[in-house]
Amino acid sequence: MLKLPESRSDRIKVLAFIGLGTLGILYAAMEFGIRPALGLRNSRRDRIAELTAQIATAESKADQVKVLRVQNRAALGEILDISERYVLRRRLGNLQLEASEILDGLAADAGVQTRPLRELGVTEIPLAADKRKRGANGAGPAPSTFKIYAAQVDVVGGLHDTVRLLRALETANPYLCVTAISIESQPASPAVHKIALEMQWPIWSDPAAMDELAVQLEALQETGAAASAAETAEKAAHVASAPPPVPEATPAGGAEDAEASADAAETDMSADNQGMSDE
Numbered sequence: 001m002l003k004l005p006e007s008r009s010d011r012i013k014v015l016a017f018i019g020l021g022t023l024g025i026l027y028a029a030m031e032f033g034i035r036p037a038l039g040l041r042n043s044r045r046d047r048i049a050e051l052t053a054q055i056a057t058a059e060s061k062a063d064q065v066k067v068l069r070v071q072n073r074a075a076l077g078e079i080l081d082i083s084e085r086y087v088l089r090r091r092l093g094n095l096q097l098e099a100s101e102i103l104d105g106l107a108a109d110a111g112v113q114t115r116p117l118r119e120l121g122v123t124e125i126p127l128a129a130d131k132r133k134r135g136a137n138g139a140g141p142a143p144s145t146f147k148i149y150a151a152q153v154d155v156v157g158g159l160h161d162t163v164r165l166l167r168a169l170e171t172a173n174p175y176l177c178v179t180a181i182s183i184e185s186q187p188a189s190p191a192v193h194k195i196a197l198e199m200q201w202p203i204w205s206d207p208a209a210m211d212e213l214a215v216q217l218e219a220l221q222e223t224g225a226a227a228s229a230a231e232t233a234e235k236a237a238h239v240a241s242a243p244p245p246v247p248e249a250t251p252a253g254g255a256e257d258a259e260a261s262a263d264a265a266e267t268d269m270s271a272d273n274q275g276m277s278d279e
Contacts, residue, residue: 069220069223069224070224072220073217073220073221073224076213076216076217076220077217079213080210080213080214080217083204083210083213084210085173086173086174086175086176086202087146087175087201087202087203087204087210088149088201088202088203089203089210090203090207095119095122095149095201095203096117096119096151099117099149099151099199099201100116100117102172102173103117103153106165106168106169106172107155107165109168110157110161110162110164110165110168111157111158111161111164112155112156112157112158112161112162112165113155113156113157114153114154114155114156115153115154115155115156116153117151117152117153118151118152118153119149119150119151120150120151120152120198121150122147122148122149122150122203123147123148123150124144124147124148125144125146125147125148144205145204145205145209146202146203146204146205147202147203147204147205148200148201148202148203149200149201149202149203150179150198150199150200151198151199151201152196152197152198152199153196153197153199154194154195154196154197155194155195155196155197156192156193156194156195157192157193157195158191158192158193159183159193162193162195166178166197169199173201175201175202176199176200176201177199177200178197178198178199179198179199179200180196180197180198181195181196181197181198182195182196183195184196
């Protein structure tokens with residue numbers, strides 16, 4: 001135990017020195033111990049908040065990527081479906097065979113006869129001046145994805161049958177365009193006319209474009225299936241790693257108390273029955 005001097009003034013000095021030393025120790029502890037620890041804690045807290053924000057941003061972008069992947073897959077599927085149904089395809093490198101088969105089938109259903117189809121050529125799709133897109137080097141308009149295949153066919157039949165053929169063409173392919181119609185009467189058969197139709201079909205500018213889109217769609221489907229499987233596995237692992245629910249604790253003596261209560265109730269009922277019998 002610290003022994004203080006007997007003199008009052010000396011005791012005051014010693015106590016003052018002790019107080020100053022204590023204050024110095026507290027100041028040093030604050031400056032070199034507590035304050036750095038608080039600064040480190042605040043720094044770690046800020047870093048945790050920053051990482052949490054980055055994780056939230058990454059998750060949001062991941063969700064956006066999932067949505068875009070689904071949208072791209074749907075768009076590619078729709079493009080391929082439209083192309084399969086409405087865009088004229090080359091058969092053995094020939095467009096005339098495919099167009100002739102389509103026309104012959106619809107003409108037979110409409111009850112008219114067709115003469116051999118004559119090709120008019122392949123042309124670019126005209127673009128409006130304010131919608132022209134420039135290529136990557138800015139030297140000129142970018143190439144169009146589609147071109148126009150034009151052909152002419154002579155139809156022999158009645159006017160009503162020809163109208164049925166035109167309606168069937170419009171229904172079968174809304175992208176097909178009949179650009180010109182000329183009707184020539186036949187004096188020997190007034191009810192039958194010779195009608196020339198000029199038509200245009202959309203075709204791919206690049207014949208391999210449809211196959212490339214099919215490959216892209218297949219890759220997107222495989223990626224989506226892999227992502228779904230990984231997400232399912234992650235959820236299953238999360239559920240498996242979750243701690244089991246803690247059962248509610250039964251108070252000590254709960255079973256004994258319940259049994260005693262049941263016995264008391266049974267005894268009361270017996271007593272009541274006995275009293276009723278006595279009466």
